[in-house]
Amino acid sequence: MSTSTQGDLAVDATDAQVLLEVxxxxxxxxxxSGALIDRTHAQVRAxxxxxxxxxxxxxxxxxxxxxxxxxxxxxxxxALHPVTSGHVRFRGQDITALNRRQMRPIRKSVQMVFQDPYxxxxxxxxxxxxxxxxxxxxxxMSRAEVKRQVQELMARVGLSPEHFNRFPSEFSGGQxxxxxxxxxxxLRPDLIVxxxxxxxxxVSIQAQIINLLEDLQDEFMLTxxxxxxxxxxxxxxSDRIAVMYLGKLVETGPVEEIYSNSRxxxxxxxxxxxxxxDQAFRTARRERVILTGDVxxxxxxxxxxxxxxRCPKAQAICATEEPPLEHKTGDPIGxxxxxxxxxxxxxxxxxxxxxxxxxxxxxxxxxxxxDQ
Amino acid sequence: xxxxxxxxxxxxxxxxxxxxxAVQGMSFSVEPGQTLGIVGESGSGKSxxxxxxxxxxxGATVTGEALLEGADLLxxxxxxxxxxxxxxxxxxxxxxxxxxxxxxRVGAQIAEVMETHAQMNRKAALERAxxxxxxxxxxxxxxRVRDYPHQFSGGMRQRVMIAMALALEPKLIIADEPTxxxxxxxxxxxxxxxxxxxxxxxxxxxxxxxxxxxxxxVADDVVIMYGGRPMERADVRAAFIEPHHPYTQGLLxxxxxxxxxMGRLLPIKGYPPSLMRQIQACPFAPRCPQAHDECLVAPxxxxxxxxxxxxxxxxxLPSDAVGLPAHDAQATPAEAAVGGVEP
Numbered sequence: 041m042s043t044s045t046q047g048d049l050a051v052d053a054t055d056a057q058v059l060l061e062v063x064x065x066x067x068x069x070x071x072x073s074g075a076l077i078d079r080t081h082a083q084v085r086a087x088x089x090x091x092x093x094x095x096x097x098x099x100x101x102x103x104x105x106x107x108x109x110x111x112x113x114x115x116x117x118x119a120l121h122p123v124t125s126g127h128v129r130f131r132g133q134d135i136t137a138l139n140r141r142q143m144r145p146i147r148k149s150v151q152m153v154f155q156d157p158y159x160x161x162x163x164x165x166x167x168x169x170x171x172x173x174x175x176x177x178x179x180x181m182s183r184a185e186v187k188r189q190v191q192e193l194m195a196r197v198g199l200s201p202e203h204f205n206r207f208p209s210e211f212s213g214g215q216x217x218x219x220x221x222x223x224x225x226x227l228r229p230d231l232i233v234x235x236x237x238x239x240x241x242x243v244s245i246q247a248q249i250i251n252l253l254e255d256l257q258d259e260f261m262l263t264x265x266x267x268x269x270x271x272x273x274x275x276x277x278s279d280r281i282a283v284m285y286l287g288k289l290v291e292t293g294p295v296e297e298i299y300s301n302s303r304x305x306x307x308x309x310x311x312x313x314x315x316x317x318d319q320a321f322r323t324a325r326r327e328r329v330i331l332t333g334d335v336x337x338x339x340x341x342x343x344x345x346x347x348x349x350r351c352p353k354a355q356a357i358c359a360t361e362e363p364p365l366e367h368k369t370g371d372p373i374g375x376x377x378x379x380x381x382x383x384x385x386x387x388x389x390x391x392x393x394x395x396x397x398x399x400x401x402x403x404x405x406x407x408x409x410x411d412q
Numbered sequence: 413x414x415x416x417x418x419x420x421x422x423x424x425x426x427x428x429x430x431x432x433x434a435v436q437g438m439s440f441s442v443e444p445g446q447t448l449g450i451v452g453e454s455g456s457g458k459s460x461x462x463x464x465x466x467x468x469x470x471g472a473t474v475t476g477e478a479l480l481e482g483a484d485l486l487x488x489x490x491x492x493x494x495x496x497x498x499x500x501x502x503x504x505x506x507x508x509x510x511x512x513x514x515x516x517r518v519g520a521q522i523a524e525v526m527e528t529h530a531q532m533n534r535k536a537a538l539e540r541a542x543x544x545x546x547x548x549x550x551x552x553x554x555x556r557v558r559d560y561p562h563q564f565s566g567g568m569r570q571r572v573m574i575a576m577a578l579a580l581e582p583k584l585i586i587a588d589e590p591t592x593x594x595x596x597x598x599x600x601x602x603x604x605x606x607x608x609x610x611x612x613x614x615x616x617x618x619x620x621x622x623x624x625x626x627x628x629x630v631a632d633d634v635v636i637m638y639g640g641r642p643m644e645r646a647d648v649r650a651a652f653i654e655p656h657h658p659y660t661q662g663l664l665x666x667x668x669x670x671x672x673x674m675g676r677l678l679p680i681k682g683y684p685p686s687l688m689r690q691i692q693a694c695p696f697a698p699r700c701p702q703a704h705d706e707c708l709v710a711p712x713x714x715x716x717x718x719x720x721x722x723x724x725x726x727x728x729l730p731s732d733a734v735g736l737p738a739h740d741a742q743a744t745p746a747e748a749a750v751g752g753v754e755p
Contacts, residue, residue, distance in 0.1 A: 105595035105596065105597065105598075106595055212683050212684075213454075214683065215683075242453035242454055242622065242684070243453065243622070243667055244662060244666045244679060245679070245683070247665075247668075247677035247678065247680075248679040250668070250677055251676055251677055251679060254676070271596070272625075272667060272668040272669070273668050275668060276668030276669070276677070277668075309597060310596060310597060313597045313599065314596055315599075315623060315626045315628065315629040315630075316625045316628065317624035317625045317627070317628045317652060317664065317667055318667070330604055331600075331601070332601075334565045334566075334567055334598060335595065
């Protein structure tokens with residue numbers, strides 16, 4: 041049988057290098073209705089018990105389809121939303137329990153880059169003024185000093201410092217994303233959460249921004265949580281990957297491990313569904329799995345394993361019992377999968393049958409028998 | 413004969429800030445049953461080109477030729493164009509929610525196409541609508557035909573749009589970013605459906621997208637656009653393995669490799685050109701690593717390059733200079749090693 045993960049996570053947590061620890065975090069949004077009496081009649085279970093930890097200088101790629109809760113998770117890490125339950129520890133300190141005053145130093149260290157560089161910059165303020173904000177809020181500096189800092193910052197992210205007095209509308213999409221990055225970088229944070237930072241950009245510009253983010257990481261020892269739906273981009277920037285489905289982590293592990301040896305059927309299908317331009321990869325690619333149906337609503341997620349209604353390998357137990365996120369025999373340390381019937385190396389999911397039900401014991405035995 | 417043959421298409425818009433030259437000499441052709449991908453970044457004119465051809469770019473000044481089975485679409489009256497849209501040519505857009513009327517049942521909307529263009533009566537048209545919904549993979553089509561667009565998910569709505577596009581078995585479907593608003597797993601479903609429909613109905617498809625991966629997946633031929641002009645045209649294999657134009661090469665090198673980490677990406681330097689002026693030179697010249705003096709004199713015409721037939725490139729470089737520079741050479745061994753190791 042598979043070994044438990046709790047041990048691995050605990051070891052990670054005591055490591056001095058751990059920057060961020062997310063511990064069984066839950067976020068439910070109430071669905072309200074009624075004109076006079078406000079009634080909550082349902083919960084959107086956006087994030088439903090997610091745990092992981094992040095080391096200094098590491099990049100965690102968070103992937104999943106729309107509605108899987110990855111952006112909500114980003115906002116929980118940056119404390120933009122309060123958690124419903126669970127803990128987020130930054131350098132060992134539980135930030136979910138802090139008041140506003142206590143949060144201030146944390147806010148300097150944890151920053152965010154948003155997807156839409158059009159929507160996240162105030163169109164009526166000059167770039168210099170937007171970028172001065174972090175300094176005037178958090179530091180006591182003279183105006184001349186702030187201006188010097190802002191211009192230095194602009195130069196660092198590849199903007200021309202003379203454009204200090206321009207408005208956001210005078211910049212192109214890629215340049216605006218540089219402004220967003222400069223703003224996040226202003227106070228020398230430790231952790232930057234990038235929520236789809238290159239999704240709105242054209243490919244040629246996208247590559248510039250990815251390179252910039254990588255340079256800044258090396259220069260300032262930054263730790264990133266990188267959210268993107270483009271799986272090639274995520275692969276390029278990440279050290280580790282976490283795959284979310286309907287508010288749950290279904291699989292996490294080192295990047296090459298996830299891309300070459302994904303164990304969760306959802307991860308495998310997601311990776312196989314991506315159209316890829318890379319010709320070397322196209323010829324080497326395994327079979328393509330086309331999932332049926334859509335992502336169900338997080339208001340009323342399926343019982344048991346949330347992926348079971350779409351899973352090509354689902355059995356009876358998947359509908360009743362939720363699989364824990366655990367280490368599967370044969371996988372390297374740190375590769376965790378939440379599945380009763382993980383994909384075996386060489387197995388073709390396209391031919392998997394939901395009806396040919398092997399006994400659960402037999403399936404587990406088969407997993408154990410494979411040497412990876 | 414080509415099904416659609418577009419020659420030297422130019423589209424401009426007069427705005428308060430001056431004239432926007434969106435398309436500046438676009439040429440392409442589609443054979444019956446062929447899938448042509450048109451790829452380009454935002455502002456390259458890829459959507460405007462097809463919209464202008466189909467008379468869907470109000471206020472635009474359009475010149476050139478667009479021959480659909482020999483008849484020039486650009487000289488047709490609005491009535492004639494309306495007859496062609498839906499009958500011979502169907503369009504599918506990125507956002508299926510804004511393309512469907514929110515207050516009419518989807519069945520009625522599909523049926524309307526057939527009532528208008530094929531003189532079917534309501535009952536026959538509705539029956540055919542049920543059939544079409546089943547064909548595009550919507551479960552329980554008899555029941556769903558009475559639903560409103562908001563009762564469908566994004567992927568299902570796009571299926572409805574495809575059903576509608578197929579209603580009159582057109583010869584050409586123009587799909588403008590049909591899967592951009594969808595999740596990857598749903599995108600795979602829709603692309604597979606489009607491919608199957610194309611095979612079953614022998615329909616030609618123009619697929620407009622910014623995603624090179626989608627083109628590699630489903631298109632036969634691809635046209636790469638930049639600054640309102642075609643830069644390169646080739647069959648998909650040649651375009652990806654033996655690209656000639658420096659812009660195509662730049663695009664391919666900007667995408668993170670899917671088969672493994674390769675050190676740093678090689679972005680194209682600079683930013684796309686302004687569309688507020690007419691192009692007198694190669695539009696890519698200011699960003700091109702191999703620009704010559706002659707690139708600034710006039711935009712180079714498309715010329716045959718490489719080894720595969722039909723491979724055209726609008727570049728002055730020698731016609732046998734195809735293929736990507738070896739990517740590995742860009743990453744030093746040290747860099748490559750760091751890329752593979754976890755910190």
